[in-house]
Amino acid sequence: SQKIEQNSEALNIQEGKTATLTCNYTNYSPAYLQWYRQDPGRGPVFLLLIRENEKEKRKERLKVTFDTTLKQSLFHITASQPADSATYLCALSTTGNQFYFGTGTSLTVIP
Amino acid sequence: DADVTQTPRNRITKTGKRIMLECSQTKGHDRMYWYRQDPGLGLRLIYYSFDVKDINKGEISDGYSVSRQAQAKFSLSLESAIPNQTALYFCATSDLSDSGVYEQYFGPGTRLTVT
Numbered sequence: 001s002q003k004i005e006q007n008s009e010a011l012n013i014q015e016g017k018t019a020t021l022t023c024n025y026t027n028y029s030p031a032y033l034q035w036y037r038q039d040p041g042r043g044p045v046f047l048l049l050i051r052e053n054e055k056e057k058r059k060e061r062l063k064v065t066f067d068t069t070l071k072q073s074l075f076h077i078t079a080s081q082p083a084d085s086a087t088y089l090c091a092l093s094t095t096g097n098q099f100y101f102g103t104g105t106s107l108t109v110i111p
Numbered sequence: 112d113a114d115v116t117q118t119p120r121n122r123i124t125k126t127g128k129r130i131m132l133e134c135s136q137t138k139g140h141d142r143m144y145w146y147r148q149d150p151g152l153g154l155r156l157i158y159y160s161f162d163v164k165d166i167n168k169g170e171i172s173d174g175y176s177v178s179r180q181a182q183a184k185f186s187l188s189l190e191s192a193i194p195n196q197t198a199l200y201f202c203a204t205s206d207l208s209d210s211g212v213y214e215q216y217f218g219p220g221t222r223l224t225v226t
Contacts, residue, residue: 004153032212043115043201043217044154049208089154096212097161098169101146103153 002028004092004102012108019080021105023073023090030092033066033073034099038087047088048075080109114138115218117202123224124192132187132221134202142205142213143185145169145177147198148220154201160185192225199223 005024013019023033031052036044050057050066050073057064063076077084087106091099115136124130134143145157146169156169158177166177174196178186189196200221205213 008151034212034214041220043203043220044215046214046216049212049214051212091154093212097142098156098159099215100156100170101154103151 002026002092002100004028004090004100006088006090006102007105008103010106010108012110013080015080015082015109015111017080019077019084019107019109021075021088021107023075023102025071025092028071028092028094028100029068030094032093032096032099033064034091034093035062035064035073035075036089036091036101038089038104044089077107082109082111085109115202115204115216117200117218117221119221120219121222123226125226126193128192130189130192130223132189132200132202132223134185134187134218136183136202136204136216136218138204138206138216139182140204140206140216141182143179144203144205144215145175145185145187146201146203147171147196148201149198157187189223189225192223194225197223197225 003026034049035047038044065074087104089104090102093099144159146154160179176188202218203215205215208214
């Protein structure tokens with residue numbers, strides 16, 4: 001079955017730096033990859049989607065890359081702020097109908 | 112008002128009891144989902160429904176059932192709760208976005224504890 005791995009250890013970075021989160025997958029060939037943000041005690045919130053034929057997608061301070069050869073997506077937050085502190089989830093799908101989620105990476109931005 | 116609401120928000124129940132978690136949405140979306148979230152395991156799909164007459168099992172449907180009473184309502188039932196069903200449960204809806212893919216909108220979650 002498919003396996004989706006995200007950094008299990010929490011990531012701590014200084015305010016203003018770029019945060020980079022990783023999503024790796026095996027036994028899977030997703031056509032779509034999404035990133036969500038989840039705050040404690042709340043449901044995930046959609047951030048970005050990238051398709052298999054797209055190398056990179058940007059939205060404001062967010063950038064996502066998708067490398068189907070490496071089976072990896074990188075999620076970058078530039079000029080990070082304490083308000084960016086949250087858990088970030090990646091989710092993959094072959095059809096765009098059902099998505100399979102990773103376990104998430106906790107990010108803390110230190111002022 | 113929130114677009115996707117879940118009731119109850121917290122529930123403690125005993126092993127063997129039947130329990131229902133309810134989800135309502137005002138987004139007008141056809142697609143609805145139930146997930147559970149466990150530490151270290153992430154979000155896992157229990158059931159999903161693409162319209163009122165369409166119900167499908169997800170990864171981990173054993174021990175659960177669902178009912179799609181209307182486009183706006185999707186309920187999850189635990190017929191006989193057991194302690195390993197203790198988890199955070201999320202309802203989600205989705206609709207076709209401008210990007211051509213179904214983005215999901217999640218409710219606030221129901222924290223269920225089975226003792």
